[in-house]
Amino acid sequence: MNKILSDKVINRLTLYHSILTDYIEKKIEYISSPQIAELLHVDNTQVRKDIALLGYKGKCKVGYKAYDLKVLIEETLKFKTVKTAFIVGAGNLGMALAKYDNFEAYGFNISALFDNSPEKIGQKINEKEVFNLKELPRLAEKFGAKIAILTVPRAYAQEVTEFLIKSGIQYIWNFTPCVLNVPSEIQIWNENLIGNFLQFTVNHSVNDN
């Protein structure tokens, strides 16, 4: 399975995965595409198409085996490939992400946090230590970490990014509301929370009236 999946397909597959996890927890063996479609308020045809992309065919009138489909999604999205990452910035958002146990299920190994505040350095959050930012280059090499999850305040975002790049970080998951200026070989994923939600409010005309 080496074809490139579109962003939207990957996004939906992870939602199907959440649903399957629930089903399996509840010991429900089979799931049908209309059941998935209804939970996500999407079209049934869409769900069937996405799952067909994985090369999996359900049984007529019974649907898909929840466990098999879950494993197939995990293989397709490489959940078993360990992706070592650092959280840079141990504020509320950094701490929330450090406590987010789901990361591991997806193959993300958050091996440490970094901050420059003396009160935070040395703390442990969900068994992950907060280190002095200065130690990042050494620890990036030691742990083989190439991914940084950036949760520093806006004012430090660019400066810290340049330091991360010098330290060998190649992939930055940017939670700051800044657009970072980086060389083209560095991959940035702008989380852009507000942009995501605006997609929703703009097209649904959410307002106070």
Add this chain to the structure above:
Amino acid sequence: MNKILSDKVINRLTLYHSILTDYIEKKIEYISSPQIAELLHVDNTQVRKDIALLGYKGKCKVGYKAYDLKVLIEETLKFKTVKTAFIVGAGNLGMALAKYDNFEAYGFNISALFDNSPEKIGQKINEKEVFNLKELPRLAEKFGAKIAILTVPRAYAQEVTEFLIKSGIQYIWNFTPCVLNVPSEIQIWNENLIGNFLQFTVNHSVNDN
């Protein structure tokens, strides 16, 4: 401007908006599409197309007026329309979002937080009070809040969602890793953080090798 903009266009427009905010702070008057494209590692043609959708034309060799383009994006994405929202769940993520001042610039008015933990109730986070979850129906009516930002632990997500709907909430920005089961008239935006990032790692083959 009543045409429906695609999710991707809206997402990029908010990123352009961040860049323009930086430019204006730095008192740079003009910005060109190649400058935007370079910062975002996207194609220049794409940027020009997006901006043309807004009906704005830059000046040859000078580019766009940063201030005008910023205002135009704000109008298009309805930043000035106040969208009253509650944060439900005052854990780390809820607190991080409550402290995120940028929401206001985008028209989101986070008027209160809710939790059921006695230690949290009554606290103020960024001048927003944490109320007992039981008070939500009354306050939703009082403030005219129709949006809830859901940041409760996974185990309570479905139960709290049902309570929100009974309280008149119509739009749920779901940060929990659960797919919520809601009636079709309720709008759910699944933030699905990990799904977003996986789009990035799957197609770039990020791994530890």
